[in-house]
Every structure is written in C-alpha cells, then in structure tokens.
Amino acid sequence: MRTRAWGSMVTVLTTVALGIGLGSALAAVTITVTGSWSQTVGASNLASGAGSNLSNPVASPTDQLSIAVGSGSGSGSGNSHVTVQRVDTGWNSNLNIYVQMTSNNGTVSGGTAYLLVTTSPQTFITEKGNPTVGVQVKLDGLSLQVPPGTYTTGLLFTVIQP
C-alpha cells in the first residue's frame, strides 16, 4: 500500500498475507441417501368401514431410508450434524411427514423421536465417525377431506461439518 504525505513521499509497502495458506485443506464430507417410500391409502384404511374417517398415522417399515455419512480428510475431529427438510414437488398442506432414526452403527445423538419435517432445515441427528443411519417415515393428516390423487415430496438430508 502506498501513501503520500504532505510535502514528502512516503512509500509504505505492506505485504499482506492473504491467507493463501489456510491451514489444513477442506474436509470433503459426503452423505449418501438411499431408499424411498411409496404408500397407497384407500377404503381399507378407513378406521371402521363406511361411516368412519381414515386411520392415522401410516408409517413405513423401520430403516426404510438409509443415510450414510462418508469421510474425507479431517473428518472425525468433531461432530457433524445432519439436517432434514421437505422439498415439495406436489404435496398437500394437510399432510404431515415425520422422520425417526431406527438404527445406527456409530456415534449418533438425536433422532430417536419423530421429527416433523418442514420446508425449512432442522437438525435431525448429530454424528461422529461416519455412521450409517436407518430412518423410518411416518405420515398423518390423512382424512376424507384430502382429495384423491398422488402427493409427492423429497426429504433433503444435508450433512454439515463442525
């Protein structure tokens, strides 16, 4: 940086470390989500036949989905957390969807109670050591007031390093 002072020229060269060396390289954590869930609800789901409404909730089998947190250099030095949110492609606002962890093979906290999934990301689990987590899905809000049709959404799981 150069400065000019009154009556004299002063050159100040400041070398600024631009942080070219940022210390350790970025750790490339990855997440692999496998599985999906399709559910059909009809007359057999009426609570007690004609004159009754649809039973709630309906749930997938346990471990219907699988979330595998992969490792990169520097992983395992702290707890990552996984968020979940809904990305609707054709959903009905009367329907509620929940996720719950039903198995894991690592160091995981959270996820043991059903979490209502919204369109905003929420922390689902906190993990360390790159576990694979099984997830169960639950739906409620089913009623005869929801018109017939197919409703779809995506559950977006994102892993965020510490």
Added chain:
Amino acid sequence: MRTFRVAVALLALSAAFSPQARAATSGTANISLTLSAINELSVTNGAGISLSGTAGSNSLTGASDTAAALNLSHNSATALKVTAQVASPPSGNDITLTVAVAGGVGTMTLVNGGAAQPAQSVWTGISAGAYSNKAVTYGASCTASGTPVSANTNFTFVVTFTSTN
C-alpha cells in the same frame, strides 16, 4: 521542521486466520402418497312393520320402522347423492313402501301400490367426509282388499341404496 503523517490502513484479513471453511453435501429420498377414491356405503336392516286395520276399514297401516341406519364415507371432490330403489317387490299385494334418510330430501315412495318405482334420490349434496348412523325411516301401508292373506304373512322388500355422483 516539517512533520508528516502516514496513514496506513491495516486490513484485518480474517480469512487468513478463520476457522476451516464449512462444507456440506446433501441427498434426497423421494416420498409418494397415493390417495385412492373412496366411496363406502352401508345400511343396516330395518326391524319390520306390522300392518293392521280396524273393522269396517279397508286401510291397513302400521308404525314406521326406525331401526335402520345408513353409514357413508367418501372423498370425492364433488358432492354425492344417495338413491334408494326396490327393484323387485314381492307380488300379491298393494303395499306402498316409503323411505326417508335423516337430513335427506324427505319421504320418498319406493313401491306404490305394489309397483316398483324408479330409483329415488333420498339424500343429496353430500360433501366429502364420514357420516355414521344416519337414521333411515321406513313407512308402509296397504289395503285389505289389495293384500289378501289367510294368515300372518311377511312381505320382504330389498331396498338398494347407492351413493353416486
């Protein structure tokens, strides 16, 4: 003596000293729910009507039957209606049979003097939902001359209820 000042801007390059930058990756699981069209109707049996008259009168009447109940569940976006019909009434009588559904259109005649009538709308404008134990009231009458019997005789009417658009 001259003095001069040098202003040196020092930039705090926090980037050089910042913590390791965050990385995040994502994956998606697809969820699909199919709601099928639902239209479920059931009607329980009535208890029966006994017709009798007074001496010198040809008209035979009896107390209405209120034992039957209708149950309906549907999720159609358009309102449904319920119709009732006796397709094949028993022969050898001039019985007039009527029916009414609670909250419906009122009393409708299903059999008139022994003759079957076309399907009658008994409840209309039914929006999606569950309806249970809607009272069904049957009425009947005949004449002694038109319904000759040598002993107590049962005439059984099969009423078909249909929920439809």
